[in-house]
Amino acid sequence: MEKIVILTGAGISAESGLGTFRDEEGLWAQHRIEDVATPEAFVRNPGLVHGFYNARRAQAVKANPNVAHGALARLEREFTGEVLIITQNVDDLHERAGSQSVVHMHGALNGALCHDCDHRWEAPLVMRVGDQCPQCSAQATRPDIVWFGEVPYGMEVIDPALSTADLFVSIGTSGQVYPAAAYAQHSGRMGARTVELNLEQAAYSRDFDEQHYGLATEVVPAWVAGILADRH
Incomplete structure (x- = not known):
């Protein structure tokens, strides 16, 4: 086994205090x-959208990586082959834990984007309607987030990685958002062994060869320890 591709979702950051879509309390519960x-939505009410992502950004800044993030960083450091993390999360907890090979397919809270000239820059903690793009000066700035209906980032990296993985691992995702929901099936068809690490059984659990259920802070470090032990 030389190449591990890992998909992470909101479940890996939940124990760091960042809510998921399904939380009964929190930011997502307050908005459609x-x-x-x-x-x-951004065209219709940019102030509401900016306010929502300002609140998410403030939460993410205060959050700290948990031991599941740390375990994946350890895997990348110590595994003798290749490890790639594809994350649906828009926080930077993987990077802050030490992971370097990370693709943010849904964008990042700490990024800003001009939808006139496509210039990207580091987002301030608070973004406002009327903020100017530092490149073209247009008042056309938005969070650098991939919204529903938009094409995910990094597909030029993700697609080849899925096709050449020896092991595909899904961590903390419900399997309800495409295209990521199809990654296990695709990797499996291309010959990878597929593993699910999740809080509980998900809608697409049948797509995996192996499943481990429980808190991410428990199952992820244990799985990483097993992988590294097998390499020695």
């Missing part, structure tokens, strides 16, 4: 997806 996470 259609009102804060689509291009149409």
Whole structure:
């Protein structure tokens, strides 16, 4: 086994205090997806969308990586082959834990984007309607987030990685958002062994050869320890 591709979702950051779509309390429970996470929503009410992502950004800045993030960083350091993390998360907890090979397919809270000239820069903690792009000066700035209906980032890296993986691992994702929901099936068809690490059984658990259920802070470090032990 030489190449491990890992998909992470909101479940790996939940124990760091960052809410998921399914939380009964928290930011997502206070808003409809259609009102804060689509291009149409931003056109309709940019102030509401900026306010929502300002609040998410503030939460992410205060959060710290947990031992599951740390375990994946350890895997990347100590595994003798290749490790790639594809994350659906928009926080930077993987990087802050020490992971370097990370693809943010849904963008990042700490990024800003001009939808006139496509210039990207580091987002301030608070973004406002009317903020100017530092490149073209247009008042067209938005969070550098991939909203529903938009094409995920990094597909030029993700697609080849899925096709050549020896092991595909899904961590903390419900398997309800495409294209990521199809990654296990695709990798399996291309010959990879597929493993699910999740809080509980998900809608697409049948796509995996192996499953481990429990808190991410428990199952991820244990799985990483097993992988590294097998290499020695």
